[in-house]
Amino acid sequence: MALIVQKFGGSSVANAERVMNVARIVTETYAKGNDVVVVVSAQGDTTDDLIAKAAEISAKPSKREMDQLLAAGEQISIALLSMAIEKLGFPVCSLLGWQAGFSTNSVYGSARIKKINTERIKVELSRKNIVVVAGFQGINRYDDITTLGRGGSDTSAVAIAAAMHADRCQIFTDVEGVYTADPRKVKNAVKLSEITYDEMLELATLGAQVLNNRSVEMAKKYDVVLEVLSSMTNAPGTIVKESVKMEKMLVRGVTKDVNVARISIIGVPNVPGIAYKIFGKLAAENINVDIILQSVGRNDTKDITFTVSADNCEKTLEVLRGLELTAGLKIEYDDQNVAKVSAVGAGMETHPGVAASMFKALFEADINIQMISTSEIKISVLIDKADADKAVAAIHDAFIPDSKD
Ligand code: ADP
Ligand code: ASP
Numbered sequence: 001m002a003l004i005v006q007k008f009g010g011s012s013v014a015n016a017e018r019v020m021n022v023a024r025i026v027t028e029t030y031a032k033g034n035d036v037v038v039v040v041s042a043q044g045d046t047t048d049d050l051i052a053k054a055a056e057i058s059a060k061p062s063k064r065e066m067d068q069l070l071a072a073g074e075q076i077s078i079a080l081l082s083m084a085i086e087k088l089g090f091p092v093c094s095l096l097g098w099q100a101g102f103s104t105n106s107v108y109g110s111a112r113i114k115k116i117n118t119e120r121i122k123v124e125l126s127r128k129n130i131v132v133v134a135g136f137q138g139i140n141r142y143d144d145i146t147t148l149g150r151g152g153s154d155t156s157a158v159a160i161a162a163a164m165h166a167d168r169c170q171i172f173t174d175v176e177g178v179y180t181a182d183p184r185k186v187k188n189a190v191k192l193s194e195i196t197y198d199e200m201l202e203l204a205t206l207g208a209q210v211l212n213n214r215s216v217e218m219a220k221k222y223d224v225v226l227e228v229l230s231s232m233t234n235a236p237g238t239i240v241k242e243s244v245k246m247e248k249m250l251v252r253g254v255t256k257d258v259n260v261a262r263i264s265i266i267g268v269p270n271v272p273g274i275a276y277k278i279f280g281k282l283a284a285e286n287i288n289v290d291i292i293l294q295s296v297g298r299n300d301t302k303d304i305t306f307t308v309s310a311d312n313c314e315k316t317l318e319v320l321r322g323l324e325l326t327a328g329l330k331i332e333y334d335d336q337n338v339a340k341v342s343a344v345g346a347g348m349e350t351h352p353g354v355a356a357s358m359f360k361a362l363f364e365a366d367i368n369i370q371m372i373s374t375s376e377i378k379i380s381v382l383i384d385k386a387d388a389d390k391a392v393a394a395i396h397d398a399f400i401p402d403s404k405d
């Protein structure tokens with residue numbers, strides 16, 4: 001007998017028919033003699049709809065009340081799925097995040113899991129129940145409800161698999177696995193049979209929504225092998241693990257992120273310590289800075305340009321304007337028209353020329369590059385948002401074998 005964690009995303013439980021379909025998958029696994037813990041997200045667009053409802057009431061609701069609201073989505077889906085499992089004649093018990101023992105810190109809206117007390121889940125499993133847990137939520141030290149950030153149910157599932165040393169952690173979604181690009185946008189994207197944690201982490205962080213990046217970080221940390229697969233077909237999915245057999249592919253995925261803002265500070269003094277003052281302050285305010293570009297100083301001044309997530313643009317501008325050394329300087333920003341397109345692959349670490357091939361593909365597609373950043377396993381470019389899909393397709397065609405037919 002094995003312990004299996006199965007997670008189902010919003011589209012997998014979007015309506016009654018799909019909830020029944022998930023109930024069948026879960027009960028088939030249980031009927032084979034396994035212990036099953038199921039993690040579910042809110043149905044369909046419920047979370048977005050709740051956010052829209054909040055906006056009808058207030059432009060700036062408190063983050064505590066926002067989490068109180070958003071957690072309701074998963075409460076609905078665990079109850080409905082449990083009813084469907086009951087209907088099929090199987091024993092089941094649904095648990096909210098706090099009932100399942102999820103303790104988090106108090107950063108409402110993007111809380112981090114501190115600990116899971118798995119006692120209750122274990123009791124329910126020992127009673128032979130299928131356990132259905134609400135993803136995306138936990139409770140903080142003040143006994144208040146918190147949520148883990150968008151896509152956070154993936155992290156809930158991995159956390160349970162890690163805490164309970166599950167034998168398998170299956171992430172069911174609405175595509176058949178992890179592809180070389182978003183299969184809804186790039187028709188010739190290829191399904192990967194395996195991908196490393198490091199590659200998946202980069203892809204998830206750089207915009208591939210199929211897995212939440214914190215869930216991949218946690219899977220790597222606790223060595224939880226993930227299986228990403230479709231809840232709608234029986235096709236084999238993608239295995240995410242530490243190392244995979246070397247393939248010829250230099251690039252394993254191409255992705256875009258449109259939640260990006262570019263900020264420039266023009267004419268800062270050309271003296272030591274400026275970058276430290278600016279980025280030290282941004283770090284202290286918990287603002288993640290991504291690509292940074294500094295010009296060579298001329299006539300005693302230099303320019304610094306960097307990117308942050310578009311959500312953080314306003315806060316970043318506030319911090320910059322509050323800095324003494326930027327008073328009177330020109331600050332330019334664009335949080336509407338830029339996108340970051342990235343190619344990811346462990347193979348590029350040992351192969352020179354990947355960047356050049358990527359720039360060639362962009363040149364041939366007549367796409368202008370505004371900024372570039374590289375690491376061992378990824379190359380990102382900042383470009384016009386209007387060109388993003390075209391850029392993904394061009395880079396994908398240049399690197400992914402068999403993707404052009
Ligand atoms: P769920 O509701 O199951 O959590 P998500 O919508 O969060 O599902 O993630 C699945 C979606 O991720 C897919 O429908 C697909 O459009 C998108 N996606 C983006 N990049 C990729 C990729 N490289 N491989 C697979 N899916 C991707
Ligand atoms: N329902 C949450 C969201 O839409 C969590 C999740 O789907 O993983 O972001």
Ligand code: MG
Binds near residue numbers: 209
């Ligand atoms: Mg998701």
